[in-house]
Amino acid sequence: MFDVNKIRNDFPILQRKVHGYDLVYLDSGATSQKPESVIRAMDDFYRNTNANIHRGVYEMSVESTLMVDGARKKVADFIGARTEEIIFTRNASESLNLVMYSWGKDNINEGDVILVSRLEHHSNLVPWQELCREKKAELRIIDVDSEGKLKIVGGEEKLYEEGGLRVRLGSLDKLVDAKVKLFSVTGASNVLGTLPDTLTMIRMIKERSPDVKVLIDASQMVPHMKVNVTKLEADFVAFSGHKMLGPTGTGVLWGKKKILSKMRPFLYGGDMIGEVKITGSTWADTPSRFEAGTPDIAGIIGLGVAVDYLENLGMDNVREHEKELIKYALEKMAKLEEEGLVKLYGPRDIEERGGALAFNVINVHPHDAAQILDSFGIAVRSGQHCAAPLVTSFGVPAMVRATFYVYNTKKEIDYLVDKIREVPKVFEV
């Protein structure tokens, strides 16, 4: 069902060498590699079809419009949504900001509460910090336990007030009341791989605040497992195209039509208007209202082909493959941990985590570890992974992170583990 060697042949970049070694790409959490079919679709577009969409009656413009419409349909079907609910953005950060600007500015008022978690990527934290400060609303943050799982009940509650922003940190149970207007949470941590039980949390929140809107940052979810937006019980879902085999410059926001229809535009300009007069303008309906200007046409077409590729593999198979990899990696890394060579972060139960593996090599700074691994052709990320409040809660300034995807193999994990052993040797004099 899942022949990883066959899959690897579809990704031209996996043939390249890095410092003379075969590339071992373990940073798909930052951006995934692209299969030949995606690269070719974009190349074909520029060679044979290139024309702006929604602008012309001539053949090529009609063709490229149909291609973008087709990609939108593919993305919609992929996540169980309607096409008019799919908004193309540059990336998930832009999708999240769109909700902040177009929905948040009009719907969050003084005294309201926005609820997030400590697992959030900066892009699902900073926009809400800024909105809360501006609106005199309160930001509440669900804390994590020592395994990086969200605290649901119990524990201490902390209150911070700094620079005009009020922040409450604690377990979910203590943070939820009728004032919560937005719950914006990650579906899968980009650092620890934690898969929070969003459904249980959403239901718990709705009991106390029935009108709460729910936004799920699914950037690390949609590329890695079957996602159906209806089953998520969310109002908005944001994700990136470039983390799911699609090109950079592509992201998606899904929103419920009845909410999107009441939202103000995000950016103003071409293609998002209804009628324009000297004295004022009206807005197009969704999704055009939120897609001002010429979009990344080639990128969107590439994203559609990436969806085809994933559909062809089957998202349940993708998840199974990654579970196998992370299980294998955890077992191997746990041995290194027993030897006192590394420290692992994040949940140990495979069912509760995705394919992100955060660790540190003992007594070696993560940047040094990552650079030494790079010298063997291994691409891992080091730093705070755009999640500083999460990383530092473990008492370290930074972590190394390996993330897995469809083209990664157990052999690569063996190689990683092998080379981690080399890291401390560099500093032995």
Next chain:
Amino acid sequence: MTDYKDIIIDHYKNPRNFGSLDNADISMDESNASCGDMIQIQVKLSGWIPGQARNDKTVIEEMRWRGVGCAISTAAASMLSEKIVGMNREDLEEFGEAGIVEMLGGEVNAGRMKCATLAYRGLLKIFENNGN
């Protein structure tokens, strides 16, 4: 492993001028947002009257530093703490990123320049916020 020359490992394992100054004229903090590295630098100056602006006659006499960082940022801070004694503003600015790269053995991976220049960026602050 071209970046990890013996001199870097030496300064990383035995950092020079690590600690704090009891009678520092100025303290500066500098950090790298993406990796969480932080450094505090303290210096003694000459040719400067407290409360007045630092000028061309202001010279760095002594530097101490402390913080958390990787091998590259630690070694760079340690080596800089020796190099910059006797430098004035012009000398420091002239030293520049090229001076840092040369000091670290002539080669720094582009992805590590932020690490390499952490302490240097802190030092440049001596001549900003003048009068503090």
